[in-house]
Amino acid sequence: MTESETELVPLPYDAAHLVALVGDDWGERLLGAYRWMILGRTLDARMLGLQRQGRIGFYGPATGQEAVTVGAWLVSRPEDWIFPGLREQLLALARGHSLDAYLHHLFANDQDPARGRQMPCHPTAREIHYVSMSSVIGTQISQAVGMAYAARSKRASSVAFAFFGDGATSSNDFHAGMNLAGVQRLPVVFCCTNNQWAISVPVDRQSAVAHLSMKATAYGMPGATVDGTDIVAVYAALAPAAERARRGEGPTMLEFVLFRMTPHSSSDDPSRYQARDWMDRARAHDPVRRLEGLLETLGQLDAGQKAGIARDADLEVRRAISVAEVVPPPSPESLLQDVLAPSAGTGAATGRG
């Protein structure tokens, strides 16, 4: 590999642009975004390691996708709802879900808010309107649309953020959800994180359109393709889409093109299907390094701060691991709970206890 192949593509913004787009406090907000990105990156590295050591059962990293999740944090409001796809866990943390709670979930222990019912990286965080996700692709899309309908009928200003990957644009519920949202002009922002891979299937085998955002046209809503490794571009696309939804003007579909910089999950081996130069191209568009470069260029981040942020993230993740790892697994009784409402009695589907 030559130096030029991995040279970072810089973010081309000056301070005046950021003041106009993000506001006078752009430096503080983007530095906050950078902290979350570093935390996400640290978490991915540590947890993949723990999975390899057999200390957690599974892990699905989001390395390379941080500009979208953290960009959505900058834009979303507390009253908004998040319907995650596969890799939005960092958005849950940034919106206020505690790292400890998330680590309890990753260890599937007795303090997991979802009581150890799901594989790691499938958190539920009702306190921040982060909806329980399944491993089924696309089903959350029509659910987000229904939630947006309900919010509008209650005259609430909540917006539904529906996240999904490029593969999900082939699913039944992508069509069903986009279609219904278009017909009803619902407050939904459809966020397609096109990391260019559905496990091993490249996006050009997923769809014949040049840009997935072109699909928006078929549902009567605006669509745009955005550089999903540029947090400023993500913000610039998401903020007006959310405001449009809040004003009652209907849904938007945004396609964030980015690079999956890790295997699909801890169970995947990309060397079977990715070209050798994939990671070089991905590293040139590393969203964390791109924001870091911008903040350095604009004098918002120096070497000392950078090291401090990395150290804080590392310490915080290590601390949370040490807390969660010693908590015992969920109680045997919990196996039979939450199948039906408590009023139906505990036990199997028959409610017979």
Place this chain on the structure above:
Amino acid sequence: MTELTLVQAVNRGLFEAMRSDPDVLVLGEDVGVNGGVFRATEGLLKEFGEERVIDTPLSETGIVGAAIGMALYGLKPVAEIQFVDFIYPAFDQIVSELAKFRYRSGGQYPCHVVIRSPYGGGIKGGLYHSQSPEAYFAHTSGLKVIVPSNPADAKGLLLTAIHDEDPVLFLEPKRIYRAVTGEVPDGDHRVPFGLASTVREGSDVSVFAYGAMVHVAAQAVDALATEGIHAELIDLRSLVPLDEKALLASVEKTGRAVIVHEAPRFCGFGAELAAIIAEKALYSLKAPVVRVTGYDTPFPYALEHLYLPNMERVAHAIRKTAQAA
């Protein structure tokens, strides 16, 4: 009390729920302007408006997926699947999502959706307007499955469903939507889940049925009474939760059981009933359990009358069971 058909009782139940609770809304194909292809939702649009009576695009997964989202937010959606034969595009939403939300979120996201759907044969509807898929759903933990057989139960069980905390699949026997009438209590009439109803008392044989088959079985039971065979007919009404107590009490009394349903026999709901009897009341049995069911074929068109259990087939099974040593 008002004399109503079964489909009118469903309609009254929806009016009652929507008048008393602004969070109740109805969505599905043709449920608005057209009032539903069976008229179950007739008049709702006029009284409650487009926001609460939604004519949806033609997508069952979209209907159920959207209903789930509404329920997560706190509404009480009643989704109509026009014929249960068309529910399969929504199977993923029902089985993977609706039934599992409470469990997978550790109780954080209960998801209370009612799915109403006409089911069953007897209207010359062929393969795709006749099916009885209750076993697929009864097999799925986290769902309740309810099947009324008469107008009063239709209204009472539907109102219980709408005010329940769990997802409910409410299967309406369309063959008797208009063929059966009965007195229906006015107002907020509720029939609890998990309680079977004794339609005929008897001591010789227990007959278990639900939906339209209750009426076929009743004809058979009445005919056999003239032969001196006194069968007990139990309408299960609620498949999940099941009134296991009533099932076992009747078998313990009679020692003989006949199970009737329209769905195919293999892995049908009757298989579960027979297994429960075998596990918990075997020593009360004086004869093998007998099932009278549809055949293990797709639902036919021209030969529907041969496929569906009829009075003769049920009577034959009861007689055979009663006379077994």
